[in-house]
Amino acid sequence: MTGNLEPDDLFAMPGIKRPAPHRGFPEQEIFPQVAYQIVHDELLLDGVSRMNLATFCTTWVDDQARRLMNECLDKNIVDKDEYPQTAELEQRCVRMVADLWRSPDAERTLGTSTTGSSEAAMLGGLAAKFRWRKNGGKGVPNFVCGPVQVCWEKFARYFDVEIRQVPLRGDRLTMHPDDVAKHCDENTIMVVPTFGQTFTGLFEDVEGISKALDALQAKTGLDIPIHVDAASGGFLAPFCAPEIVWDFRLPRVKSINASGHKTGLAPLGAGWAIWRTAADLPQELIFNVDYLGGSMATFNLNFSRPGGQAITQYYDFIRLGRTGYRRVQAAIYAAGQHLAKGLTEVGPFELIHDADPRRGITAVSWRLSGRENFNLYDLSDRLRTRGWLIAAYPLPADRQDETIMRAVLRHGFTYDMADLLLADVKRSMKLLHAHPLKTSLMREDACGFTHNAQAAVPMPKPGKAKSTAGKAKS
Ligand SMILES: *Cc1c(COP(=O)(O)O)cnc(C)c1O
Numbered sequence: 001m002t003g004n005l006e007p008d009d010l011f012a013m014p015g016i017k018r019p020a021p022h023r024g025f026p027e028q029e030i031f032p033q034v035a036y037q038i039v040h041d042e043l044l045l046d047g048v049s050r051m052n053l054a055t056f057c058t059t060w061v062d063d064q065a066r067r068l069m070n071e072c073l074d075k076n077i078v079d080k081d082e083y084p085q086t087a088e089l090e091q092r093c094v095r096m097v098a099d100l101w102r103s104p105d106a107e108r109t110l111g112t113s114t115t116g117s118s119e120a121a122m123l124g125g126l127a128a129k130f131r132w133r134k135n136g137g138k139g140v141p142n143f144v145c146g147p148v149q150v151c152w153e154k155f156a157r158y159f160d161v162e163i164r165q166v167p168l169r170g171d172r173l174t175m176h177p178d179d180v181a182k183h184c185d186e187n188t189i190m191v192v193p194t195f196g197q198t199f200t201g202l203f204e205d206v207e208g209i210s211k212a213l214d215a216l217q218a219k220t221g222l223d224i225p226i227h228v229d230a231a232s233g234g235f236l237a238p239f240c241a242p243e244i245v246w247d248f249r250l251p252r253v254k255s256i257n258a259s260g261h262k263t264g265l266a267p268l269g270a271g272w273a274i275w276r277t278a279a280d281l282p283q284e285l286i287f288n289v290d291y292l293g294g295s296m297a298t299f300n301l302n303f304s305r306p307g308g309q310a311i312t313q314y315y316d317f318i319r320l321g322r323t324g325y326r327r328v329q330a331a332i333y334a335a336g337q338h339l340a341k342g343l344t345e346v347g348p349f350e351l352i353h354d355a356d357p358r359r360g361i362t363a364v365s366w367r368l369s370g371r372e373n374f375n376l377y378d379l380s381d382r383l384r385t386r387g388w389l390i391a392a393y394p395l396p397a398d399r400q401d402e403t404i405m406r407a408v409l410r411h412g413f414t415y416d417m418a419d420l421l422l423a424d425v426k427r428s429m430k431l432l433h434a435h436p437l438k439t440s441l442m443r444e445d446a447c448g449f450t451h452n453a454q455a456a457v458p459m460p461k462p463g464k465a466k467s468t469a470g471k472a473k474s
Contacts, residue, residue, distance in 0.1 A: 010037055047389050053407040053421075054391040056198075056232055056262045060412030064319075065312050069267055072308030077113070078298070080291040083307060087291060090310040096317050098274050100238050101230075101247040101256055110281045111274035112299055113260070113310040117231035118151035119301050120257030120273035123285070124227040125155045127255060127275065128190040130282035131225070137187060144183045145192040146175025147199055147396035149231065152192060161189065167398040173200050173352065177208035181216040190225050190254075195246050196233035199395060201353040201363030201406060203233055206246035206253070213252055225254040232361040234258030234272075235265070239326040240333060240357035254280045260313045263329065263362065265320075265411055270309035328411060332362040335418050336409045340364045342422040347429055348372060352404060365406040374432040376405045381437075382428035388421060 010016065015030035020038045030038075049059040061069075072086070080087040090113050098106035114120040129141055142162035145152060156163035164183045166175045180191060191213060193204040206228055213224050228234075228246060235258060237244050247253060253276060260270030275281045281299065288295040320328065336355025343349045343366055350369035353360045368376060376392035383390055395402045407421075 052389040075307035077307040114271035116271040117259040124255040132189040195230040196361040235263040266313040339418040373436040
């Protein structure tokens with residue numbers, strides 16, 4: 001030993017010779033370098049985010065975005081008066097997104113950044129509930145939707161609204177416009193089409209659903225608004241499939257949510273909720289806060305919230321513009337199509353979504369087309385040994401008989417990565433053919449992977465709820 005001298009190697013420092021504190025509030029201090037190293041090393045066990053094709057969220061940002069996030073670490077977006085320029089940049093984003101989604105009054109309509117689509121969806125749902133009540137709605141409010149992301153089941157449960165999910169039928173894996181009207185009544189506060197399903201990546205037919213509701217109104221007088229959950233589609237179709245009419249061009253669409261941190265390309269923690277016009281957001285939801293000697297309308301579930309996400313979203317918008325977004329998203333779609341084509345060549349796979357920008361988001365989904373001695377959970381598990389995280393899960397009601405697999409491709413996913421993945425799929429299948437797994441034993445484990453909220457496992461029915469969201473048993 002060197003007597004009084006401090007050891008100069010981090011890994012010889014005293015703090016690191018003890019296990020990391022696990023439980024109970026730690027008594028002792030340790031040096032920041034040591035604490036950092038402990039935390040950093042714990043995280044080695046996490047998956048590599050860019051190989052996580054189960055997530056929809058941003059896993060690649062440029063250095064300027066990182067710098068802005070760092071510079072804004074201390075900015076609370078709720079302090080409109082203290083950080084007026086942060087508030088201003090958020091408002092500019094609201095106007096830009098309203099314009100992108102064709103609000104008839106993009107300059108003056110209301111909207112807000114949120115922590116993601118979940119918060120934005122709650123706000124859209126609450127606005128619909130308040131409008132319904134103001135129009136004389138009594139009894140138990142309900143909303144009608146297809147196979148939705150779990151945030152809508154949360155909205156239903158947290159805010160006492162009945163969720164009416166239109167069951168899937170036949171080969172159509174999206175809510176069928178013909179099926180919508182029969183689930184609606186005078187207590188229906190909204191219909192929620194998903195513009196970019198989490199299960200398959202497919203767009204639901206917002207225009208068709210809107211027309212079905214027009215017909216319902218002509219017949220019964222019921223005027224039911226639409227809220228579009230465009231979590232992923234909201235920053236894709238406007239650039240890569242502008243001919244799809246899904247947005248405020250449809251007068252029935254009163255509000256839209258999207259995740260800035262998905263295809264909006266912002267870092268994690270950014271979402272948007274936008275109303276068609278200011279009149280579509282009920283006054284009761286608005287709280288005014290001080291702003292440059294006046295006041296500013298806020299309507300969020302959170303109070304304090306980081307400002308960097310909205311600021312960096314503004315950076316993305318002005319950095320890329322429509323042209324840049326089109327280029328970036330088209331490149332991801334192209335890599336997705338390459339992957340889709342490759343999958344049909346390497347395996348007995350039938351594509352459900354092949355990353356066609358007119359049909360859905362930048363994702364590929366598929367099922368096994370023949371009888372094999374392995375299933376998609378086995379394949380998911382094999383791919384995991386190479387670092388690829390790709391979800392396998394059952395379809396929602398009434399098609400739970402079917403297992404599918406989905407790869408969500410994001411900014412930073414290249415042709416090269418698609419080829420590496422395809423080679424691993426091929427290798428995995430060769431192995432699975434040669435050494436069939438005892439599927440029933442593997443099942444529990446493989447299913448655990450779909451617990452990830454992004455795999456959109458149906459929530460358990462209230463009462464039967466476990467602490468983790470629904471275990472995917474097929
Ligand atoms: C991801 C997603 C959500 C939830 O969005 P977050 O930004 O993760 O809160 C809601 N709806 C759909 C369709 C999604 O894909």
